[in-house]
Amino acid sequence: MRLLIVSDAWFPQVNGVVRTLDTLRKTLIADGHTVAILAPDQFRTLPCPSYPEIRLALATAGAVGRRIAAFQPAAIHIATEGPLGTRARRWCLRHGHPFTTSLHTRFPEYLYARWRVPIRWTYAWMRRFHSAALRTMVATSSLEDDLKARGFPNLVRWSRGVDTTLFRPRDKGFIDAPRPVSLYVGRVAVEKSIEDFLKLDLPGTKVVVGDGPQLSMLRxxxxxxxxxxxxxxxxxxxxxAAADVFVFPSRTDTFGLVLLEALASGVPVAAYPVPGPLDVLGTSGAGVLADDLGAAVRAALAIPAERCRTHAERYAWSTSAQQFVSNLGVRPDETDANSGTGPTCTAPAPARRCRRLVRAEAR
Structure with a gap:
């Protein structure tokens, strides 16, 4: 199958979305699919306001359309709601080409945390964006339930995987510091609630891996x-692997790939009892969830590494990739866009639905 993934989040960014899409791409290619990424590195860019590490593509609708048409995809997946995702969505609607989307980030909560944009306004826009998709993929049952309650249609599950070869228990001497070592990995930004971790009175050493707009101030x-x-x-x-406990203070992540990476490394998790940690940890006993984050950290230190590793091994990338492909709605016997027949979807009359949507939006 020829698959085009459109994402405003891509290298040189380093975050969970980029790692997820890159590993998905590699897994699908290994399975025999032809995969291309349409990303900001193919266009001129400008820095995102208040977050210059993120570059936004200055791409015209024509430039995006030409790249899509040249690749001749059997399936198009739009991973983000940014400039490239918006232009690719418009192209699909204009040409009657079905597409899928995925929801990786709680942008309404992020925008509220940064600029106090009312959450209901952003969710209304996102609902409109994703409602045009054949299916919208979400990582967890709690996120699916939340979006259903907000009126999002056509939701399906797409879980995540973790590279258990790279992320594995290793020698803890890599970090030479007083023990225990409490670790945070992720963006150093207000929406991650990182200060909830930094201000805790904990024994040992706190280590932060990551970059972001708050780094200088918090340092x-x-x-x-x-x-x-x-x-x-x-x-x-x-x-x-060198940490003794992984601390995840975010209340807004839709999943938290870093949770799986820590668990695969044999490191227990301490987090708030919110969607994301609740879904990943479940009843595994591989972490402690509590409104008192400091108490969660101290309790998690007693969890054996083997329990964490065993739970992470349930999340195989091969399973995640198979789930993703099945969600695309493209019949495996008719996925060659070069055959002249174009994509064939299992959903009823997707092209006619796309044309109706673009006419409605034009009005």
Whole structure:
């Protein structure tokens, strides 16, 4: 199958969305699919306001359309609601090409945390964006229930996977610091509630891996915390494995790939009892969820590494990729766009539905 994934989040960004899409791409290619990514690195970009590390594509509708048409995809998946996602969605509607979407980030809560944009306004816009899709993929049952209650249609599940070869238990001597080591990995940004972790009175050492708009301010405010910057690959895996507990203070993540990476490294999790941690940990006993985050950290230190690793091994990328492909709604016997027949979807009359939607939006 020829699959085009459109994403406003891509390298050189380092975050859970990028790692998820890159690993999905590699897994699908290994399974024999032809996969292309339409991302900001193919266009001129400008920095995102208040978050310059994120680059937004300055792409015209024509430029996006030409790239889509040249690739001749059998299936199009729009992973983000940014400039590229919006233009690709418009192209699909104009040409009657069915597409799927996925919801990775709670943008309404992020925008409210940064600029106090009313949450209901952003959810209304996102509902309109995703309602045009054949299906919208979400990672967890709690997110699916929340979006259904907000009126989002056509929701299906797409779980995540973790690279258990890269992320595995290793020598804890990689971090030379007083024990226990409490680790945070992720964006250093207000929407991640990272200060909930930094201000805790905990024994040992706090280590923060990541970059973001609050890094300079928080480094000055909490001089005892080790801020080591963004890490990738083997070095990132070594930081995970050297920790004694992984602290996840976010209340807004839709899943939290870092939770699986920590667990695969044999490190227990301490987090709030909110969607994301609730879905990933379940009843596994591989972490502690509590409104008192400090108490959760201290209790999680007693959890054996083997329990964490065993739970993470349930999340295989091969299973995640198969689930993703089945959600695309493209029949496997008719996925060659070069055959001249174009995509064939299992949903009823997707092209006619697309044309109705674009006429409605034009009005």
């Amino acid at each position: 000055a405010r909490y001089p005892a915390v080790r801020f080591v910057g963004m890490k990738q690959g083997e070095e990132l895996a070594c930081y995970y």
